[in-house]
Amino acid sequence: MKARVTVTLKNGVLDPQGKAIEGSLSALGFAGIAGVRQGKVFDLELAAQSADEAKQEITKMCEQLLANTVIENYSIDILK
Amino acid sequence: MKARVTVTLKNGVLDPQGKAIEGSLSALGFAGIAGVRQGKVFDLELAAQSADEAKQEITKMCEQLLANTVIENYSIDILK
Numbered sequence: 001m002k003a004r005v006t007v008t009l010k011n012g013v014l015d016p017q018g019k020a021i022e023g024s025l026s027a028l029g030f031a032g033i034a035g036v037r038q039g040k041v042f043d044l045e046l047a048a049q050s051a052d053e054a055k056q057e058i059t060k061m062c063e064q065l066l067a068n069t070v071i072e073n074y075s076i077d078i079l080k
Numbered sequence: 081m082k083a084r085v086t087v088t089l090k091n092g093v094l095d096p097q098g099k100a101i102e103g104s105l106s107a108l109g110f111a112g113i114a115g116v117r118q119g120k121v122f123d124l125e126l127a128a129q130s131a132d133e134a135k136q137e138i139t140k141m142c143e144q145l146l147a148n149t150v151i152e153n154y155s156i157d158i159l160k
Contacts, residue, residue, distance in 0.1 A: 006121055021122065021145070028144055030137065032127030039121040041086055042101065047112030057110065064108055065101070 001048045002079040003058055007067045008039035042066055051078045081128045082159040083138055087147045088119035122146055131158045 009015050015037050022036040044061075048054035058076050067074040089095050095117050102116040124141075128134035138156050147154040 008121065008123065018122075024145055025141055028141075030126075030141060033124065034127065035123075035125040037123040039123065041088065041119040041121045042098075043088065043115075043117040043119065045114040045116075046110075047114065061105055061108075061110060065104055 001046055001051070001054045003044045003046070003054055004077045004079060005042040005044065005058060005062060005066055005074055006039060006077070007042070007062075007072050007074045009037060010071055010073055013071045039072075054078055081126055081131070081134045083124045083126070083134055084157045084159060085122040085124065085138060085142060085146055085154055086119060086157070087122070087142075087152050087154045089117060090151055090153055093151045119152075134158055 018036040018038045021038065022033055025033050025036070044058065046054060046057065048057060055076055055078060062074045062076070063069060098116040098118045101118065102113055105113050105116070124138065126134060126137065128137060135156055135158060142154045142156070143149060
């Protein structure tokens with residue numbers, strides 16, 4: 001089963017990397033950019049009987065390793 | 081307008097970071113993981129008249145800065 005985990009910074013958490021990208025885009029001539037936030041994406045392939053089981057397992061992975069839940073949110077999409 | 085750009089490594093490109101995460105997940109006791117690939121996600125907020133215009137503008141950003149098109153694919157989702 002394939003799944004995609006998207007990890008993004010919570011609102012209010014400073015994102016210097018995003019700010020740097022925003023500055024670079026402006027420097028390249030792109031106008032009207034109000035904000036850039038960078039996050040991470042993990043494409044997982046795992047053995048699971050059902051989508052529910054996969055989601056449960058991946059939630060555990062996020063809590064333990066993939067996301068820092070103090071400052072990050074995560075969302076899980078089961079692809080197939 | 082809000083948009084999300086997802087940048088992932090092309091198939092065949094080695095992903096040592098993904099491999100390390102795969103190893104860590106196994107070490108934590110998660111079984112049956114066949115693969116992990118890590119990518120990046122950018123949440124952009126920009127001024128644009130229409131979704132089409134935004135998509136065109138973001139495609140240029142991806143080609144010039146956000147993605148290394150030699151080894152990475154990108155996909156653009158206009159959120160609203």
